[in-house]
Amino acid sequence: MQAVSSAPMLEMTGVSKRFGGVQALSNVDFACGTREIHALLGENGAGKSTLIKIMAGVFRPDSGCMVLGGEEMKFATPRDATAAGIACIFQELSLMPHLSVADNIAITDPPRRFGFIDGRAQRRIAEEALARAGAEDINPYAPVSSLPLSRRQMVEIAKALARNPRLLILDEATSALTAADVARVFQVLKRLRSEGLAIIYISHRMSEIAELADHCSVFRNGRHVATFAKGEKTDMQVVEMMIGRELSHAFPPKPKHGTNGAKPVLETRALSWEERLRDISIAVKPGEIFGLGGLDGQGQMEMLLALFGALRSVSGEILVEGRPVMLSSPESAKRCGIGIALIPEDRKTDGLMLPMSVRDNLTFAALDDISAAGVISSRAESTAVADMVRLLGIRMSDASSAVATLSGGNQQKVVIAKWLLTKPGIVLLNDPTRGIDVGTKQEMYQLLRRLADEGSAIIFYSTDYNELIGCCDRVAVFYDGRIVRLLAGDEITERALVSSALNIPAADVAAAEARPPV
Amino acid sequence: MSALVVALRRHTNPAILTAIGCIIALLIAGSFYSANFLSPDYLLQQLQVASFLGVVATGAMIVILLGHIDLSVPWVMTLGGMMATASAGWWGDVGTALAIPFGVACGAVIGLVNGIGVAYLRVPSMIFTLGMNAVVQGLVVVHTGGFAPQDRATETMHELSTGRALFGLPNALLLWAVLAVAMIFLLTRTTFGRKVYAIGNREKAAYLSGVDTRFVVLVCFIISGAMSALAGVLLAGYATKAYQAMGDAYLLPAIAAVVLGGTNILGGRGSYAGTIVGTILITLLQSILSVMQMAEVGRQIIYGTVIILMLLTYGRGAKTQA
């Protein structure tokens, strides 16, 4: 482990920030040195993102001061922070989709000649930055909109590096990356560390933090709880610091035997779409939690969208309760037989109407059930809302406050509650715990198992192996649009998941396991 | 602070309060010009005039709530007035009886086309309705030039616009009141109204919640077309004849009335009560300007300036922040 240089690159003291009624940060002290990768840990709403945004000049602190490289700093805009040598890579990308990669990388300070933009110099800058980020394969002239999400994230990293920062901040920057890209980024970060950068890293993935971080700081409820060096605490100790309470079990127990000879409630036969889904045939029984595994972008998301009626020109058959259905829209999916529900990936743009009240959002998918002849019954509405808030433990001031004021985990609960009101027989979940704090994740696992026990069929796409292992009765591993392996019960292990995700034939894996370790 | 004040603060849009304040200010200012200004007769007459604008604003508002806009109001109004008067000429007694519904139906058809263009073809509404406005203008030109139709208003139309059947209240005002009650009910108590607000906030999320958003948009444009045509019918009744470019003077005031009443131009927020207040405000403004005998020149300038000043007071967007 690298020794931390004695004078910290960044030092923040007594920083506080309040948004309306919420105290996002209280009197936080924080320091990060050169040649150091420092991880920030904490639940959603713990204050990490706010602290980062203050560093990046997006917010101004109510009190406290920030010292960078020995000089006190006050940033009025992100531009000031960039000029001071701070580069920040957020979860929400700061790329302009219509512009080219090179345009984006040089956007703040394009090279000029006679007052106009120098295209050739710009391309050179872009190529250097892309190389530094380990993404030489990206064409600088390509429009950003033509790149898949993980490539865009690499462009974002290149853009940050092009400004030669002394402090690099990554806020959940790897959540959209493929596993190969994550490995590449780690190499780049380690190289940058040895070149003298200070790096601050936020992630919910413990394995990444264990590999990268020299130091970790834990935040809870807007306060700085602890800072410790690599290896000083176990994962469970860290999690308990984050949530402030003891964890009993990570996952609810699965039923011992498979579901009985019940008939499958959802079936697909030779489902195909464009090049993204090829010949998918599955059968899910009521009471089953069926997982979709594999590397990112192998067709899992498209599978869920196809089952929800959001895709056009899907070939093959979908059968609900044994009868073929034509799903032409989410509305038809909601109304077909026992009902299909989809919890989307991005709750802020796809799952909720943020400025509207919790009540309005919660009842929105089940309006017909709380109304008669198109007129809403306020009594039925209040009862439904109260029931759901109680069932899911949604924390909010009251049902008429805007859903935007809730924390991420509670917002996700509203999305789930919205769909539970429609009493769906089939529940599809598109990576529902991404960016959600540990405590809420636990509650969601319990809820899913309870739903299954009550007879629903659940299809669960997750990028987290632990979730797939802990929650699912069966897992279908996707590779290039096909299901390459179907694992059931005890077969679901990390080794099996990883190897199938990389399309290593099962026989090879078994043979490797049989050989004694060298 | 007492619970009542807190509740009032939360539920009342500051825009409405500002607008009411402006109305009071205008009434006071008007009374300096003429003692008549505050007399019940004059105020009632103002409300009658406001009804015409109010009908247009009703249609404009529901479309704006969706996050769209209907710029075909001017010529759909003309079309409505012309079709109503023409129907009496074409179909004799039956035509006279059906004049008003026929005029409104024509507006609804145009609204249907608008709705298809915006909801199903996904053309931006300001562009499609602007184009539709030109098409309807072309239709009216063909209609008046080619067929020399009747343009005299029927008795019923005239009675509706100028008569006072109940307690001395203008019929037009009663009509607006009925529409207002219907609209308030639609927006606040029905699933349709809830869907309108949701679509205005985020159509994608509404769609992913299993709502047929395209149909809701279609119906709203049909309502807008029907309202514009109805206003045209009223105008024709008032002037006892339909004439070209009847609607040109109503588009900007209608949008202003909606926006000044606190409805967000981007959609998703606003109440009909605000539109009522905004309509009365604009009507009073127009009256004061004519009492002051301000020429058309001054009116246009003052109009534009007033809209901007009022929007600056409370219609502002949020500062861009991460």
Next chain:
Amino acid sequence: MNRLRYGLLEHRGTLLAGAVFVVLFSVYIANYQTGLNAAVATTVANKGVLLAIVAMAQTLPVLTAGLDLSVGMVFVLANCIASAVVVGSPLETAFGIVVVLAAGLACGLLNGLVIVYGRLQPIITTLATGAIYYGLALWLRPVPGGDINSDLADALTGQLPGGIPSMLAVLLAVVLLVWVPFRNSVTGRAALAVGSSEQASYMSGIPIERVKLVTYALSGLLAAIAGLLLTFVTYSGEASSSIGGTYTLNSIAAVVIGGTSLMGGYGSAIGSIFGAFVLRTIGDLLFVLDLDPLWQPLFQGMILLVAVSLSALRLLKIRNRLDLFS
């Protein structure tokens, strides 16, 4: 060659609009009695360039994902101002031209100031400021009238040696002096960025306010240039709200036909120029094909409607229904 391929892809809208124009114009000339000669070209140019420059004015705000519903009124206002001051000796004329252009710049700047610092939506703002500009035009010219420096007018509406209409030369000058520098400057690039994603632009530290101000100001300037040229064509100033409204609508249609996206971030003023000429040619085609004048407004309206609805064609290609929503 990658550079070339991406370049073609980037400008596909403009190239398509150009191709459509060439085809339509050929059909028009083929049906025109005397075919293509200098006089015909000049008439076409004199009318077409006006709309082309107003379309250029509309393009700039559209690139930033805005819209300017006041361009037609600035056009009319500039026309009225010009009919009052662009007269007399060459020095007085030159001064008058400067006044007109400054007025346009001021109008555009006012639009920009209200939109940026007032944080109001462009549509409602420009709808309101358009009323103000129209009122000012009406104040200057309650009835049509006024005059213009006839020597300059003759020169500009005539031909250069070789039979090329002078208006085309003026158009080329405007493109070279206003659009090309803007497009290649940091501000022009930033305008596209703001239109593509305002949020991302803010996070990237782009001075969004300055960019929008410059964009709207230039838009006003271009509209004023077009209004000035109108005066040279008509020899008078008229405050007509229908002319203003028609030019506004047509400028939007021209922008769409020219391949610029109304959602911002993508497009070119050159495409809008082609779009304007396409619209003009269609109007002339209707005339040349002997269509009953009574039906012409309806046909032109329908063509405008179809033109702006062209974007619906992309729906056919959509395979993921969620792409229908921005």
